[in-house]
Amino acid sequence: MINKTFTLHHENHDRDIFDFKYVYPVVSRRAGGLSLGINLNTNNACNWQCIYCEIPNLSRGKPDPIDVGQLSSELSHWINLLINSPFIEKNCAPDTKFVDVAFSGNGEPTAAIEFHQILIIVVEKLKQFNLINDIQIRLITNGSFIHKNLPSLDLLSEFNGEVWFKIDAGDSDSINNINQIQSSFTTIKKNLKFSLIHSKTIIQSCLLKINDEVPSNYFLDDYIKLIKPYDKDIRAIHLYSLARKSHQTSNLKIDRLTDFELEKIKSYLESHLETNIYTFP
Numbered sequence: 001m002i003n004k005t006f007t008l009h010h011e012n013h014d015r016d017i018f019d020f021k022y023v024y025p026v027v028s029r030r031a032g033g034l035s036l037g038i039n040l041n042t043n044n045a046c047n048w049q050c051i052y053c054e055i056p057n058l059s060r061g062k063p064d065p066i067d068v069g070q071l072s073s074e075l076s077h078w079i080n081l082l083i084n085s086p087f088i089e090k091n092c093a094p095d096t097k098f099v100d101v102a103f104s105g106n107g108e109p110t111a112a113i114e115f116h117q118i119l120i121i122v123v124e125k126l127k128q129f130n131l132i133n134d135i136q137i138r139l140i141t142n143g144s145f146i147h148k149n150l151p152s153l154d155l156l157s158e159f160n161g162e163v164w165f166k167i168d169a170g171d172s173d174s175i176n177n178i179n180q181i182q183s184s185f186t187t188i189k190k191n192l193k194f195s196l197i198h199s200k201t202i203i204q205s206c207l208l209k210i211n212d213e214v215p216s217n218y219f220l221d222d223y224i225k226l227i228k229p230y231d232k233d234i235r236a237i238h239l240y241s242l243a244r245k246s247h248q249t250s251n252l253k254i255d256r257l258t259d260f261e262l263e264k265i266k267s268y269l270e271s272h273l274e275t276n277i278y279t280f281p
């Protein structure tokens with residue numbers, strides 16, 4: 001099946017180039033290497049509809065039932081290929097390393113009822129390949145179902161896994177506009193708190209230029225106000241901007257922030273927060 005030479009790089013996150021249903025390799029700037037992604041949302045359904053989302057034909061909803069046996073075989077196949085063949089040397093930039101298995105699909109992974117079962121499979125596979133202490137397990141999530149997945153967070157934590165929790169704004173108008181949801185702050189805070197108690201948690205924030213305006217200090221002050229009570233427990237904040245083309249329609253014009261604009265925001269946040277902040281321009 002894999003007979004062509006592809007160069008995987010961070011601007012190409014096409015999950016279909018290798019023709020597998022659930023598991024795909026991707027080079028991730030934020031993970032810092034090759035990430036084996038697990039897509040539980042093969043129907044492109046998410047409970048959110050972020051205006052910057054790069055998923056084509058995104059719909060609101062839940063994932064289709066998952067063929068757990070197929071997913072498990074695909075995972076074995078890919079791990080074996082990454083560690084026992086020259087796949088990485090052939091397809092990635094020099095010195096690229098296999099760094100994580102990440103639940104990062106075309107929608108919210110924790111919306112899948114099979115999520116915990118699949119997390120157990122990931123742990124078992126990493127043990128089987130003697131990688132459990134070397135390869136991170138990451139859950140990339142919008143956080144909205146965290147309260148229903150506490151045993152999964154505990155399992156993640158047992159194997160030093162991480163939750164990357166999406167917070168793109170700190171005021172309800174911006175959250176409504178950017179993530180296109182009507183979530184209450186009580187719910188967001190409750191889920192963030194659960195995440196922090198149960199797992200190592202990193203905040204991931206996609207910041208945008210909206211209608212030609214960079215995020216204002218008012219916007220950033222609201223963001224700081226939301227984060228501040230949890231500042232000491234958050235492991236890090238990852239700031240990034242539009243990396244690839246959005247596939248969503250919106251009446252808002254969105255653009256990528258420049259490296260300079262992102263760095264300026266980082267400095268402003270650093271003057272108010274203690275947690276480590278990293279930019280991924």
Ligand code: SF4
Nearest residue numbers: 046048049050053107
């Ligand atoms: S939460 Fe993620 S998958 Fe869902 S719409 Fe937002 S960016 Fe897309």
